[in-house]
Amino acid sequence: MEYPKFTQEHKSLMAKYLTKDVFESLKDKQTENGFTILDVVNSGVQNPDSGIGAYAGDKESYTTFGEFFDPIIKEYHGFTKEDTHQTNLNPDDLQAVNPDPDNEFIVSTRIRVGRNLDKFPLGPAISDTQRKEIQTTVTDALNSLNGEFKGQYYSLDDLSDEDRDTLIKDHFLFKEGDRFLETAGLNRNWPKNRGIFHNTDKTFLVWVNEEDQLRIISMQKGGDIKEVFTRLINAIKHLEKTMAFSFSKHLGYITSCPTNLGTAMRASVHIAVPKLAEDMDRFKEITDKYHLQIRGTDGEHSKSTGGVYDISNKRRLGVTEVQCVQDMYDGVVELIKIEKSL
Template sequence: MNYPKFPENCKSLLCKYLTPEVFEALKDKKTPNGFTLEQAINSGVKNIDSGIGVYAGDKESYDVFDKLFDPIIEEYHGFSKTDSHKSNLNPDDLNAPNPDPDNEFILSTRIRVGRNMDNMPLGPAISKEQRDHVESSVVAGLKRLDGELKGEYYPLLGMSKEVQDALIKDHFLFKEGDRFLDAAGLNRDWPAGRGIYHNNDKTFLVWVNEEDQLRIISMQQGGDIKEVFSRLVNAIKSIETKVPFSYSEHLGYITSCPTNLGTAMRASVHIALPKLAKDMETFKAITDKYHLQIRGINGEHSESEGGVYDISNRRRLGITEVQAVQDMHDGVVALIAKEKELSE
């Protein structure tokens, strides 16, 4: 493999940090799973418009290719090689009364985490047999869920049209990965080994073997953030008894994309802020203060519809899960207060 030629307008962190020197130092290295630098950077080489451009194939990638991953992690998360990550999934430590008890502003709340199985390659490096093993282990864990978490698992392979239509209608069905994930090797053997679990109330969802091996999602209408967080924590703890998760004292929960490391959490609300939408400077000042991200309601790179936005935590690594959700809650309280002020 030769040093990739990046165009001058390339803005990804891969372009910034894969210098010829770093390339020379890493090009012949492999992780114990046989994952190479070429595989790690393929998505960013093929997709010049990537924001990051690198994916890890296993936990060891972060050590073997540290000369590339460390500066990317430091720039994205403000987190250095000597820092350590702490987890806190105790709902009692979260101070989050419902910021919108009359349901005037918040349409829905959703908190999700990414998880991967310990001692198993990540999606970009996993074999078909290993992926199938992850699926069967996760399904065994999901079958143990009871109470409000009890539900059904729907494998993508051989899925009937009726089930497919029902899952699409609920916005639960994930599709084959986009070109960034495809180039990272995450679409191989599609749709084998993948599936969706949801509870009977449709407030809890698990995606199996999408970008990460598990995407665990808790959600409901309205703004009871603490209830959504508590449900998520109960599910995580229950699944973990059957499926040990990949974790490091330095980087927290291990994920294939370095942006999700740490808590691997995105806590978000869909919220209607039509007045603030007309004053993006004030809107952004509030979200920046609370380390929040503004997106359109259809996720990243989408536009707002009718003044409704997706507001979520920006920080993931170097803060606890409770802090991430607290940021989101406190920021939403401030946004609602400002929206009311502008409406007077």
């Protein structure tokens, strides 16, 4: 096993922290799933423009290769190996009256979490047989849901053209992963044993075997953030009755990408702030104050359409789920206040 060749273009946290000494210390180790340090860093080695450049193959990766992962997690999350993650899934603790009851600014609200099943490897190390077993377990749980969660599962293997067109039109259908996920091993056997579930009202959605084994999503038009959060938590509670999710006291919910550790939550709104957007420095000053991220209308690396931006929480590890959503809510209240004043 040879030390990877890095160029001046390699600016990722992986390239920063995979020193020759760290590599020598870890090169002979592997997890019980056979995942090695070269597997962990392959995406970042192949893609010099990566931001992080490292993916875990299983829960064990974070301890077996802790000498490498710990400083990355510390720099990205401000979270040390001595810290303990706290979780709070109680919607009653969220202070969030609808900040836009007349729907003047908030187009839609969407909150999602990533989850992976305990006792299984993560996506980069999983076999197709294991992925099939996960799909069966998850779809059995989803098909047993009733009330507002009752819906239908669509397997990517056998989607009809009509269903595919409908899911694309609703912005539900996830595509094959990009080159970063490809080189992390997450696109293997595409599209086998992957799919999408949504309820009748299209306010509750689950992606199965995308980057994480489950992406659980609550969404709706308008700005009732608390209602969206409450639906998500209720769905998680239902699913936890039949499935155990991978979790550690130190890192919270375990995900393949270290940026999602902790709550694995992204709480976001699409919000129209065309006047404020003319002064991006001020816009960014507000979002930075509330630990928020600005994206274009269609997400990361996209541009805004009609002054509409995707605003979401930046912090995930070392803060609770309620804090993640509260950050987003408080920031949105401030953005609306400033937009009204301009």
